[in-house]
Amino acid sequence: MKPETLTTQERIVFELRELYLGYGYRPYKVGKFEEYDLYMRNKKFLASEQVLTFSDTNGKLKALKPDVTLSIIKNAKDDGRSQKLCYTETVYRVPRNAYGFREILQTGLECIGRVDDYAAGEVLMLAARSLERICERYVLDVSDVGVLSGVLAEEPIGDADCARLLSLVGEKNLHGLSVACAEMGVSQITTERLTKLVSACGPLQETLDRVKLLDLPETSREALAGLRRMSDMLASYGGGNVNLDFSVVNDMDYYNGLVFRGFVEGIPAGILAGGRYDNLLLRMGKHGEAIGFAVYLDQLERLASAKPAYQTEALVLYDDQTDPLEIVRATEELRARGVSFRVQREEEPCPTCREIVRLTKERDA
C-alpha cells in the first residue's frame, strides 16, 4: 500500500492498534447505542454531560455513545481475571464550548481486573508511545490524585470546596488558590503545600526528586512513591517526554491514583486522557481495579505533517471523439506502472497532478 493512501487519522489508528496488539491487548468492539440510564447514573464521568438520545422501537430511551469506557466496564466479566482490551470507536458528544454534537473518533485501551505496578507502568508507557507515534514532539503529563487528596484530607472542608480547590489547581491558578484557601479557612500549611505542588512541574524523575523534599502528609508520600515506581519503569522502557504536573486533576468520584494527559505540538488541546479508575468500577458494582486511556483522533488532520489523503498522479482526459477502449488501454498501462490516475472529460476542471494523458481531438491535432 502506498503511504499516501491513508489519511493521517487512518495511519495513526493502524499504528496504534499494532502497538496495542503487540502488548496483548485484545480488540474489543462495542455497539453504537447504549441505554441512556448508564450515562444518567455516571454523568460526572463523561467529558460532557449532554447525550444524544432517541427512543428505541420498544420505547426505551437509548443514547448514541458519548463514551466507550462505561460500556466496556458494564460488559466486563466480574470473575477476578485481568482483561486487556483495546478499541477504536466513534463517540458523540458536545466538546467544551462547542455549539452542538460532534462525531469524534477515539482509540484507546483498558486494563481491568488486577492492576499492579507492572500493568500500570505498561499502560503509561503505551500512552507515551501512542503520543510518540503521532508526533515526535509530545508531552505526557502525569500525576497521582492521591498526592492532592492526601493534602486536602488534612482540612475539614466539604466536597464542593474540595472540587473548587481542585479546579483552581487544574488552572494553575495560584492567586485564585490563595484567595479561595483564605475564604475557606484552609490552614497556612495546606495552602503552601498546594501552591508548591502546583508550581512543581517538569520532567518526571527530576521533579519527583524536588517534590520529595516537600513536607507532605503520609498518604501523599505513598502516592509519590507510586509515581517514583512508574518513573523507574518508564526509564527502563527508554524514558520519553513524561512530565510530573499536579494540575492534571480528574474527578475523584471516579479516579484514584495515577492520572495523565497527553499533548502533541501543533494541536491546541489535549489529545490523550486517562488514569486509574477503580472508583468507577466500584460504583458500577464490579470488583477489582482498572486503568486505561483514550486518544482523540478528530484533530489529527491539523498536524503540520498531515498530507492530503490521496493525490492523483496522472490525469486522463477524453472527449466525445475518444474511443472508450482507448481509455481502458491507457489506464491499464498507467495501472501497470503503479501510477494513480483520474479519468475525466476534458471540459471539467482539472485537479493538479504530475502527468496528463490527453486522449482528445486536440491531441490528434
Next chain:
Amino acid sequence: MKRMINIALPKGRLGEKAYALFAHAGYDCPELLEENRKLTFENESAGVRYFWVKPSDVAIYVERGAADIGVAGKDILLEYAPDVYELLDLGIGKCRMCVAGPKDFSDSHTGILRVATKFPAIARRHYAAQSREIDVIRLNGSIELAPILGLSDVIVDIVETGKTLAENGLAVLEEIEPISARLIANKAHYKFKGEEIEALRKMLERAVNA
C-alpha cells in the same frame, strides 16, 4: 532557538493598561500603539507577537491556540469557562460581578426571579447554588435599564464604581465575585513553550508588584 509567544490583547483601555505592564516587564513593541492598519505586531528580539482582539474573544483565541497567551477579564473567564491555565492576576481592570436592583428591592421568593444580564452562565450558576429559580433575560448592553422599565427584577453585571447604578436609583444587592484582568495560557502550547511563557509570567509578576 527562542520561540515566539503569540499574545492576544483585549482592544480598549484594559488592553492598553495590560500592554503597559508587558512593556514594563521588558516585552515592549512600540508600533502596537501607533495608528496603523497592521493586525499583528512583533518584537523579534523580545520573542513576542501581539494582536488586538475583541475583549470577549481573547479567551477563544487562547483556548483554540491561535494565541499562546492572552489577557482576559475574570468576568469573561467565569462566563465562558475556557479550558485554559490562569497564570496571573494582573491587578488591573478591577471591578465586581454583582447582583443589582432597585435600592429597596427584597426578593420575596414567591415567584420566578427575572434576571437581566450579559452573563447568563454566571447568573445561572449563582442562583442555582441558592436553589433559586430564575428567568434569565439575556441582554447585550444597557443592562441597568431592565429593572427600571420592569423588564427584570434584578440584574447581574459588572460594577466598577456604582455611580451609574446610583444615578438610576439602583444599588448593589449582592457581590458575586471580584473581577480583574488575568493572564491566561493555552494548555497545550504551555507544554511546548513553557520556558518562554514562565519567564514572561515571572517578569509580569514583578511588573504587577512594582
